[in-house]
Each structure stands twice: as structure tokens, then as C-alpha cells.
Amino acid sequence: MSSTPNKPLRSQQWFRGKEYYAFARRAWLRSEGFPADVFDNKPVIGICNSWSELNNCNAHLDKVAESVKRGVTAMGGVPLEFPTISLGEMFMKPTSMLLRNLMAMDVEECIRAYPLDGVVLLCGCDKTTPAQLMGAASADLPAIVVTGGPMLSGNWQNRPLGAGTDGRKLFDLYRTGKLSDEELCEIEGCLARSAGHCAVMGTASTMTSLAEALGMTLPGCASIPAPDSRRLAIAELSGRRIVEMVREDLKPSQIMTKAAFENAITADMAIGGSTNAVVHLLAIAGRLGVPLHLNDFDAISRRTPFLANIKPSGQFLMEDFFHAGGVPAVMKELLPLLHRDCITVNGKTIGENAELGKCFNPEVIRPASNPLHPEGGTAILYGNLAPDGAVIKPTAASPHLLQHTGKAYVFENHQQMYDEIDLPDLPIDENTVLVMKGCGPKGAPGFPEWGQIPMPRVLLDKGINDVVRISDARMSGTSFGTVVLHSAPESAIGGPLGVVKTGDEITLDVAARKLTLNVPDEEIKRRQAEWVAPKPHYQRGYGKMFLDHVTQANLGCDFDFLMAIKE
Numbered sequence: 001m002s003s004t005p006n007k008p009l010r011s012q013q014w015f016r017g018k019e020y021y022a023f024a025r026r027a028w029l030r031s032e033g034f035p036a037d038v039f040d041n042k043p044v045i046g047i048c049n050s051w052s053e054l055n056n057c058n059a060h061l062d063k064v065a066e067s068v069k070r071g072v073t074a075m076g077g078v079p080l081e082f083p084t085i086s087l088g089e090m091f092m093k094p095t096s097m098l099l100r101n102l103m104a105m106d107v108e109e110c111i112r113a114y115p116l117d118g119v120v121l122l123c124g125c126d127k128t129t130p131a132q133l134m135g136a137a138s139a140d141l142p143a144i145v146v147t148g149g150p151m152l153s154g155n156w157q158n159r160p161l162g163a164g165t166d167g168r169k170l171f172d173l174y175r176t177g178k179l180s181d182e183e184l185c186e187i188e189g190c191l192a193r194s195a196g197h198c199a200v201m202g203t204a205s206t207m208t209s210l211a212e213a214l215g216m217t218l219p220g221c222a223s224i225p226a227p228d229s230r231r232l233a234i235a236e237l238s239g240r241r242i243v244e245m246v247r248e249d250l251k252p253s254q255i256m257t258k259a260a261f262e263n264a265i266t267a268d269m270a271i272g273g274s275t276n277a278v279v280h281l282l283a284i285a286g287r288l289g290v291p292l293h294l295n296d297f298d299a300i301s302r303r304t305p306f307l308a309n310i311k312p313s314g315q316f317l318m319e320d321f322f323h324a325g326g327v328p329a330v331m332k333e334l335l336p337l338l339h340r341d342c343i344t345v346n347g348k349t350i351g352e353n354a355e356l357g358k359c360f361n362p363e364v365i366r367p368a369s370n371p372l373h374p375e376g377g378t379a380i381l382y383g384n385l386a387p388d389g390a391v392i393k394p395t396a397a398s399p400h401l402l403q404h405t406g407k408a409y410v411f412e413n414h415q416q417m418y419d420e421i422d423l424p425d426l427p428i429d430e431n432t433v434l435v436m437k438g439c440g441p442k443g444a445p446g447f448p449e450w451g452q453i454p455m456p457r458v459l460l461d462k463g464i465n466d467v468v469r470i471s472d473a474r475m476s477g478t479s480f481g482t483v484v485l486h487s488a489p490e491s492a493i494g495g496p497l498g499v500v501k502t503g504d505e506i507t508l509d510v511a512a513r514k515l516t517l518n519v520p521d522e523e524i525k526r527r528q529a530e531w532v533a534p535k536p537h538y539q540r541g542y543g544k545m546f547l548d549h550v551t552q553a554n555l556g557c558d559f560d561f562l563m564a565i566k567e
Contacts, residue, residue: 007249010141011044014115025115034078043077043246045239046116048107048136050128052086057125057204058148060195060226067232068120068146071239077118077246079239082110087127089204097474098446100127100134100283101550101559102542107135116141118246120238124148124197124226126477129207130280133216137252137287138562142245144345145216146238147208149226150318151196156187162200163192164478165312168452175422176460196226199318200311202477206273207280212327213267215255215344219353223326225319241346248347258290259339263350265297266337269304269376270330272313272395274477275485278378279447282556289564294389294554298380298513305371306395307333309364312480313377313395316364324364325357332357333368381484383515384524385470385496385506388488388554393475394510397482398466402510404482405518406431406468410502413438414450414473422457430464433506437498438534439473440490441550441557445537451475451485468508470515472497472553484508484515486553492534493552499527 014025016039026039047068051061065081072079084106087096111119119139121132124147136143154161161167170187173179179187197204205223212222218238224231261281268277278297285292307330310316331338331354340351359365366372377395394402409428411417417436420426428434434453441447451473455465469483472490491498496517500506505518517524538544549559 009041009043009117009246011115011117012041015039038078043117043243044115045072045077045079045242045246046111046114046119047079047081047122048110048119048132049081049083049122050086050125050132051083051122052088054091055086055088055125056192056195057089057197058086058123058128061122061124061148064122064146064148064232064235067235068122068239071236072243075240075243077243082114084110087125087131089126094444095446095448096127097448097557098546100131101546101562103127103131104134105562107132108138111136111139111141118142118242120242121145122148124204124208126197126203126207126276129204129211130284133211133284134287134558137256137284140251140253142242142250143216143252144218144238144242144245145211145221146235147211147217147222149196149224149228149231150199150205151226152193153199153317153319154191154193156190160317161187161191162311162317162478163198164202164476165200165480167191168479172455172460175457194227198478200478201272201274201308201313201318203274203276204477205318206268206271206277206477209271209327210264210268210273210277210281213264213331214260215342215350216252218346219328219356220326223318223322225322244347245345250343250345250347253288255343255345256284256288256290257342258292260342261285261290261292262296262300263338263342265300266304266334267327267330269301269378270306270334271308272306272310272377272393275378275391275393276474276477278391279474279486279553279557282554283558286556286558286563294380297378301376301378304334304337304376305368306373306375306377307366307368307371309366309372312478313393314372320361320364324361325359328354328357329359329365330357332359333365379510379513381510381513381515384521385500385515385517386487387496388552390484390487390515392482392484392510396480401466401468401482401508403508404468405505405507406433408433408435408500408502408504408506410500411436411453414444417453421454424458426456426458428456428458430459430467432467433508434467434469435497435500435506436471436473437491439471440492441552442547443472443490443492443534445543445547447474447553447557449474449476452479452481452483470497470506488552488554490552494528494531494533496524496528498531499524
């Protein structure tokens with residue numbers, strides 16, 4: 001990128017001028033101990049920090065911020081750290097997804113309002129990465145992402161554990177009496193061994209990997225483990241680089257183009273990424289006015305091999321992925337499928353960066369010539385049960401259920417599911433299709449991760465570990481099973497999922513990308529005519545704004561008034 005060092009710095013609009021407030025702002029900043037030369041045409045770099053003790057994934061970002069500051073200072077910039085809300089995935093009710101858009105607004109407005117020339121985004125937990133990318137995309141000042149990295153792998157009785165995926169499997173054993181209270185307590189103490197996000201290819205690992213594939217991080221940033229000293233080193237290098245980006249005026253809108261999103265989707269399919277990536281990428285693209293559609297995901301999935309042998313779709317954990325070469329090694333294998341000329345934050349193209357990738361363990365990152373599966377990790381379904389689309393993760397599903405017809409057993413809401421799932425006489429069998437309503441953006445509210453309906457106790461006792469499950473909810477990226485998600489339009493606004501009845505026959509055909517309610521069209525229309533909308537969950541505040549303005553899953557679940565308007 002060409003350097004433009006003579007371009008006036010945005011921050012100077014705050015500090016230089018004849019009005020009183022220019023003088024006052026300088027005085028107020030000097031009250032923090034800065035010398036007078038801090039205002040001498042030095043780039044002011046905001047460090048947007050989502051650190052919180054209520055977010056274990058991001059609990060170490062205070063240390064990462066210190067490394068970023070060193071890098072900014074070394075390049076002649078002025079680092080100023082500021083906080084935003086932090087969305088702790090495991091702690092927020094009803095769901096952190098309810099607040100992703102609020103965090104994105106927080107990030108955007110802070111970047112816009114403060115005297116900043118560029119920004120470093122510190123993130124890691126599921127919603128913090130997309131929220132910061134959304135906010136930075138809307139503000140469109142030079143920005144670079146520094147992710148927090150995955151936690152250390154867990155281990156119990158010499159069994160490697162990935163937080164989320166293995167925890168769910170072991171908890172099912174506990175539910176069926178195959179683990180004692182004491183054993184569960186032992187697992188609780190060794191499942192999550194450090195700060196950092198889940199050590200599997202869940203939503204957090206997926207979104208940090210896609211931030212790198214989009215070109216918004218330095219190469220190799222995504223998968224460095226959170227406690228690894230190299231995490232701090234790349235943070236410092238990112239601090240140095242953002243100062244150069246300010247001088248080059250390299251902005252998110254120049255990096256996150258349609259071609260870059262197609263590269264990110266390609267990477268997503270190759271790593272077996274979380275289905276949540278579909279919603280988040282649509283939302284980020286919407287902030288930039290980039291035309292992205294569910295069909296783009298499916299078309300790219302069909303041509304992209306699945307390469308990353310990482311849980312929940314594979315065998316290994318994120319530490320193994322890092323040691324095997326991480327995202328750069330995957331991108332190297334994908335080069336024939338990538339738009340090679342997309343620019344990235346380091347000023348080089350994605351092709352130039354990917355050429356340097358190396359794989360050190362082909363069992364963890366397969367060569368494209370020997371993939372785990374010839375197609376990618378996410379498929380898009382359509383049909384009369386999901387006119388606007390639904391998603392499934394075939395790589396984490398049971399092969400024998402990917403083409404299946406069975407009778408529905410319907411849960412009208414999440415509470416009914418919770419109350420009935422362990423009933424010893426629940427009238428279902430291995431062919432049943434479990435359906436849960438009222439779990440979408442407006443219905444839940446907030447689009448929670450309820451989609452992986454727990455396996456019913458009556459089936460677990462028979463040794464049955466998977467059945468087809470359908471909902472308008474999301475699913476944790478750490479989850480697994482033959483689970484259809486994001487059915488759109490959702491049941492709470494009159495989508496066809498809302499009129500399914502127990503006993504109805506449903507067909508899932510992943511190869512044909514079809515999801516069909518085998519009920520005559522006239523009967524579906526009759527039921528929809530009798531359908532009564534639920535009462536809204538909120539009458540005031542942010543919750544009401546969410547319900548009034550959130551878009552559906554196939555549009556990214558952003559607020560309609562935050563999406564870019566293209567003339």
C-alpha cells in the first residue's frame with residue numbers, strides 16, 4: 001500500500017484549533033500524565049478492549065492490551081485504551097446474541113466519537129469478534145483485530161477435553177448415571193484450564209479464524225493459545241502495524257470486500273466452522289453494503305473440501321490446529337479456490353500471505369487432495385418448512401440421518417422441551433424428528449443457542465445418541481448432531497415451523513438441500529390462518545428496540561437501521 005504521511009490526522013480535529021475545547025481537551029489528556037508533545041501530529045490509536053471478569057474468554061485481554069500499547073508507542077503512535085461492553089457467552093441470559101448488536105453499536109459510536117485515527121480490536125468470545133467487526137466496519141477507520149486465542153486443552157484421566165464439545169458428551173453420561181457426582185466435579189475442574197475461548201472449532205474459534213481469513217488480523221493470529229507468549233508478541237506487532245495502516249489510510253471497507261467474504265466463507269467450510277458464522281458474516285457484510293446471500297454459502301460449500309480435523313466435526317483440538325500450522329496452512333491448501341488479490345491488514349494480499357503457510361501435521365489439517373469430506377462444513381436447506389432457508393452442519397451430523405423421514409414430536413417452546421426431555425415415557429423413538437418452536441430472534445427472544453435439543457433420556461438409555469432435530473434457534477458451535485437450525489422465517493412471526501403438529505411427517509434431504517413438511521399446502525395455509533402471534537417479550541428499552549428492528553436469520557439478525565444503504 002502507498003503511504004500518505006502528509007494526510008491530516010483525524011485526531012487533530014479534537015486537539016488543534018482556536019476554540020476553548022481544543023485547549024481543554026489537551027489539558028484533560030495531560031492530566032493523565034502525557035507530555036505536551038503527545039499532540040505533535042502523532043496518530044492516536046484506540047485500543048478497543050472487551051476485557052471482563054464476567055467473560056472468561058476475554059479475561060486476559062488486559063495483558064494483551066499492554067503488548068499492543070508497546071507496539072503503538074514503538075512506531076510513534078499514542079495508544080489510548082477504552083472499554084466496551086463484553087459479552088460473556090456462558091454467563092448472559094437469555095443469550096449474549098440479544099446484545100451482539102448493542103455491542104456493535106457501542107464499538108461504532110466509541111470509534112466515531114473519540115479522537116482516534118485508528119483502532120485495535122481486542123476480542124475472542126463468540127459475539128465479541130463479530131460485534132467489533134460490525135462496529136469497525138460501520139465507522140470505517142483503519143482497524144486491525146487482535147484475538148485472544150483458545151484456552152489450553154483440558155484433560156481428564158488422560159482423556160483430552162475440548163471445552164463445550166466434550167463437556168456436553170460427558171454431561172450426557174452423567175444424566176444417565178454413568179458418571180458419579182465426584183467424577184463430574186473432577187471434570188469441572190479440568191475442562192477449562194486457562195483464560196481464552198473454547199478449544200474446539202466452536203463459534204469463537206470459527207469467528208477468530210474468519211477474521212484472519214477476511215484479512216483483518218496479521219497472518220497466524222487466530223489460533224495462538226491464549227497463554228502462549230506468542231499471543232503477546234503478535235499483539236505488539238499488531239500495535240506497530242496499525243500506526244502504519246493509519247499512514248496508509250487502509251480501512252475495513254478496502255479489506256472486507258465481496259471477494260474477501262467469499263474467501264472467508266471458503267475458509268469456514270474448510271475448517272468445519274460453526275453454523276453461527278453464517279449469521280455473523282451476513283451481519284458484517286450488511287454493515288458494508290456487501291451483497292451476501294445464503295446461496296453464496298451453499299455454492300461455496302459444494303466446491304470446498306473439509307480439511308480441519310477439529311472437534312466437534314473431527315478428532316483434535318485448537319492447540320493441535322495451531323501446532324499444525326493454523327489458518328495459514330488451511331489457506332495454503334485453499335489457494336486455488338481463493339481470490340488471491342484481496343488486500344489484508346499487513347498490506348500484502350491474501351495470496352501472498354497464504355503462499356507462506358505450511359502444514360506440519362496432515363492428520364490435523366488434511367491436504368486438499370485427501371479431505372475429510374469433499375464438501376464443506378455447512379449446508380443451506382430450503383423447502384416449505386424453511387422458505388427463507390435453514391442451516392445444518394453435515395460434518396458434525398450422523399451420516400445415516402442426512403436423508404431421513406420421520407414423524408414430528410413438537411415442543412411448543414423451550415420450557416416445554418426442558419420439562420419433558422427426561423420423561424421416561426416420552427413417546428418417541430430413533431426415527432422421530434424433534435421440533436422446537438419459539439426460539440428465533442423475536443421468539444426467544446434474542447436467538448439463543450437452544451437448537452441442539454438434548455438427546456431425550458428415553459433414547460440415551462437405549463444407546464441412541466442422535467436423532468434429527470429442527471428449530472428456529474441457533475446452536476453452539478461446540479455442539480454436534482443432526483441438527484437443523486435458523487429455520488426462516490421464524491415461528492414467532494408466522495413462519496411455517498410454527499404450524500407443525502406432533503405426528504406430522506418431515507423429510508430431511510441434505511444432499512438435495514431440502515427440508516419438507518409432508519402436509520398438503522392447503523392444510524398448511526389453513527393452520528397459518530388460525531395461527532395467533534405471541535405477545536412481545538418487551539415493552540420498553542433495548543429489548544423493545546431489538547424486537548422492533550432485528551432482521552431474520554437469513555439477513556444476519558442485525559438491526560435494519562444499522563445496515564448500510566447503497567444508492
